[in-house]
Amino acid sequence: MSAPAEQRASTVRCPHCGRANRVPAAAEGTPSCGHCHRPLPWVTDAGDDDFAQVADHTSLPVLVDLWAPWCGPCRMVSPALEQLAVELAGRMKLVKVDVDQSPRIAARFAVQAVPTLIVQRGGDVLARQPGAMPLAALREWVQGALPPDRPEEQT
Numbered sequence: 113m114s115a116p117a118e119q120r121a122s123t124v125r126c127p128h129c130g131r132a133n134r135v136p137a138a139a140e141g142t143p144s145c146g147h148c149h150r151p152l153p154w155v156t157d158a159g160d161d162d163f164a165q166v167a168d169h170t171s172l173p174v175l176v177d178l179w180a181p182w183c184g185p186c187r188m189v190s191p192a193l194e195q196l197a198v199e200l201a202g203r204m205k206l207v208k209v210d211v212d213q214s215p216r217i218a219a220r221f222a223v224q225a226v227p228t229l230i231v232q233r234g235g236d237v238l239a240r241q242p243g244a245m246p247l248a249a250l251r252e253w254v255q256g257a258l259p260p261d262r263p264e265e266q267t
Contacts, residue, residue, distance in 0.1 A: 151202025
């Protein structure tokens with residue numbers, strides 16, 4: 113059994129200054145570098161037991177990647193999603209869900225094909241995209257689904 117979401121953290125290298133930072137799977141606010149204080153990419157995994165805490169109860173919009181380890185297009189789109197997490201650090205969180213290990217989440221989103229990408233905020237689906245896309249198309253789709261960037265809301 114894995115640790116609860118509030119205790120799980122990954123180490124992320126700041127794309128601006130290169131310092132290593134611990135980023136929790138679930139937390140209030142937006143992660144930022146302890147050294148240069150710029151936003152950090154927020155990428156984490158979630159499953160049936162912790163999806164609500166990790167994805168539904170976060171202040172940022174969430175890009176949910178519903179994928180499977182046997183899926184070639186899923187493996188192909190993953191680096192593009194991680195690149196977007198870096199580019200849109202502070203504006204979104206990337207949550208990856210293995211549908212084989214998380215059947216309740218797959219059922220909640222009525223996943224019929226993988227990958228299925230969903231942008232949500234507060235548990236409400238803002239956009240949905242079945243299938244993989246190249247980075248440029250993915251960037252356009254995600255940015256179109258995100259609320260406008262408001263500098264006064266960033267911390």
